[in-house]
Amino acid sequence: MNVNPENALGFGHFIAQADAVGKSLLVVLLLMSAISWYLIVMKGITAFVRKRRSEAFLNFFWNASSLEQVQNEIATHGVRDPFSHLTAHAMHAQAHHAKYGAAKLEEAGSAQDFLTRTMKKVLDEENTRLENGLTVLATVGATAPFVGLFGTVWGVYHALVAIGMSGAGTLDKVAGPVGEALIMTGLGLAVAIPAVMGYNWLTRSNRVLTAKLDSFAFDLFAFLSTGQALGGGGRQENVRPLKPAAKA
Template sequence: MNGVTAAPLAASHDLSMLGLFLQADWVVKLVMLGLLFASVFVWAIVFEKFTSLRRARREADALEDAFWSGGSLDELYRRQGEVPGHPMAAVFVSGMREWRRSMENPNAGQFVGGVEERVDRAMAVTIQREMERLEKRMTVLANTGSAAPFVGLFGTVWGIMNSFAAIAGMQNTSLAVVAPGIAEALFATAIGLVAAIPAVLMYNMISSQLAKFAARMEGFATEFGAILARQTEQAAGARRPAAPATAPAAPEAR
């Protein structure tokens, strides 16, 4: 009798992915929908990060080419404008702006170390701000990679609980009776892994590229700071008055 009733029950279940979703419990459906949304959001973030990093590297190449071409830094500063459009330009403009403001002080030559410190600090703050902007929503990748498998596991546990409840209600231990419910439950775990694995891989890849770009901006800031320091020292030397002439020493008494 069990074999006769089990066959129609098994045949009535659609074991395709859409069928498993439609026949799942409402809690499992919510888990699946949440994981699918997280997966789509992860890929949207990955596309945005790769696009922004590619654009930032291309614009950084153009700025460094112009910077090392031997042209006027003041002219480059005017071209970049007060509101730079990419991270490397923001670092350059912040350093140049602070240096120009400091050099407007007629006593700047007496405080060369203070000028250098302010310029370095301005560029360091700009690097931190620009990296925070580039790293925006990276926590979503990290959280999805760590939490999605457990969310899928919750859906699996809930579905298996329902399957065992169905066994108790129908008093039928045939595998054909519990297999559809277990398949629906395991499908939630599969979706969780589909969301988590790309999130972890892309998080590590993008984090590595962000670290390299941050190191590139820090290297540029160090070189630019050294150039401004030399110009500050030259300006201080030009402003320093000449030492007064001294009379020759008197001859020693014999």
């Protein structure tokens, strides 16, 4: 059975007719798509697990009877979320300054100054960890359409040159090659749209978590400084305030 050449036009025919530049652009788009989907899936799973662990720790923290109980919980199960990470460093900083004082330049100032610097450092580390990989998604979302457009322009140029050399400039001869070249634009959009949506989703998720972490940091600092917990920061209603830990 003979296949009509007009019916053979399509993605496979476009790839077969593409030169090194067109195939290189296609490989670039496929790599960009694979990287963006990997980041979206992995960071999405990480965000889900982090949210569950954070909620569990906050529920335990605000229902604990003393900071010793919180310290034992962290020592037993380790630091598994941003809130326990912040709590562990804050309590360690308070105990360290109470025992050794300002022994080094980084520990200069009052206990509250040292505690503030320690907590700010942890918050910066958590923000950096949350933003890791988002720049790649933003770059893919911004550049993939233009990579596809460049592939289309390159394909159209070669298609028109081939048509001009053959001397057949009728619409049925032009539409097929030009339509095939437009496939690259579609591929560019197919790569960019998931990257942009994933970036927006992860950015919003990180912004919500950062706001909760900042609120919790304020409560934790106030409690460690005064020995009394304030409202907010994920604290459960109708729970007993924590008792301050005994100074080392």
